[in-house]
Amino acid sequence: MLMEDYPYDRKGNTVVDAIILGQEVVISPDGKVRQEVLDVLNEWKRAGRRMALLVSQADKEVVLQNHLTKDLIEPVFTEGSSRKGGLEGSYYQSMLNQAALEMGARPENCIFLDTTPEGVRAGQEAFLGLVVGIAPYGLQHTLVKAGADQCVRDLKEFHSRETELICDFLQRQGEAIFPYNQEVFDVLRQKRPAIFLDYDGTLTPIVARPEDALLDKEMRDILRELSDLFTVAVVTGRDKEDVEVLVGLDEIIYAGSHGYIISGPNGLQMEHPDSAKIIPVLDAMEQELRVTLKGRTEGTQIDRKRYAIGIHYRNARPQDEGLVFSIARQMLEKFPGYKIGEGKKIVEIKPDLDWHKGKAVEWILDALKLSDRSDILPVFIGDDITDEDAFEALREKGMGILVGGHGQKTHAAYALKNVFQVKACFRKLIEMYRLNS
DSSP: OOGGGSOOOOTTOBOOOEEEEOHHHHBOTTSOBOHHHHHHHHHHHHTTOOEEEEEEGGGHHHHHHTTOSTTTOEEEEESSOOSTTOSOHHHHHHHHHHHHHHTTOOGGGEEEEESSHHHHHHHHHTTOSEEEEEOOGGGHHHHHHHTOSEEESSHHHHHHHHHHHHHHHHBOSSEEOTTTOHHHHHHHHHSEEEEEEOSBTTTBOOOSSGGGOOOOHHHHHHHHHHHHHSOEEEEOSSOHHHHHHHHOOTTSEEEEGGGTEEEETTTEEEEOTTHHHHHHHHHHHHHHHHHHHHHHOSSOEEEEOSSOEEEEOTTSOTTHHHHHHHHHHHHHHHSOSEEEEEETTEEEEEEOSSOOHHHHHHHHHHHTTOTTOTTEEEEEEEOSGGGHHHHHHTTTTSEEEEESOOSSOOOOSEEEOSHHHHHHHHHHHHHHHHHHO
């Protein structure tokens, strides 16, 4: 059976088919197997976990002497050295796919642990479900930069956090697009996509401080190519002017503050008619919030947007999370006509109006005369709870793709794991339409 013939797991399932380990995770530089690692491997074996070890032919004797055989873990021997980045990316990726295939495992249901940037990148390129970098705290930034979903100090720390990380990364809320879900691209070949995108968590990874969420050159270049072929819009909770600067492309449409203000090429322009009433009230609310939060919380950050006030609590004390919600609700009592919205470690206070990202997408489609075209398929890609309005709006007439997960019910049919897979999806779309043009 070929891997692409394996059935797909439907949304809501949490499945771990296998765990794959890089050589340095198990074998120390002096050629010995780490005892603490053996303890974890034996525990996984008792729990019925299937495991594979990528190991060089040069270390075959070490494997045999330490009984790292199929009774415990499946050795997958590589040509040359797999130590400290000795494997080239494409070869490393193919070995990971081979390891999954030999165990009858789907790549998107596999966990991969490695100590090298090359291994981490290969794990993402092989579309493995969870890629974990192992390094001391001071060296973890290189593995994060290479694409690690999470970093830990050692296998013991991963084992202690295993349930948490599996829930975060393998409990998909839609059908995985990668590595083998060709039906998505078949649909996108039949109908030309009009592409709507969130910014944070979709075009850039989620970061501790919103001002640090900078678009990398690779993603900007991909977006430029994408906009040559398709209608592209960024629909974000950020201020429109903020995201225009961050993306820096004149060819695309920007909808800021969840769509309260929109602009784009050829004079496309819209601002919600109630803006003159909304902004002064938010100004007064912001002043009160700054004083209250400063006096009662630590680590919270106010993110004032034109049509909303965001309170970030990602860096706050754990005990302040409930307090942030309580303070926000007090603001609603004092300033009627507003409501609370939730996102990833953020509470937003915004106007209680029937306007949201879904309405903004529909407005753009109408303004561009795309709503009634049978050859166009609106596609929204986002990662947050606030994107659910757009997913719901397109449920019967478009496609919703959730990046990562937010832990609540979703109207999106499909799933991408992270920003790396968003890029891969864009590249495949571009290649598909370039070849057909």
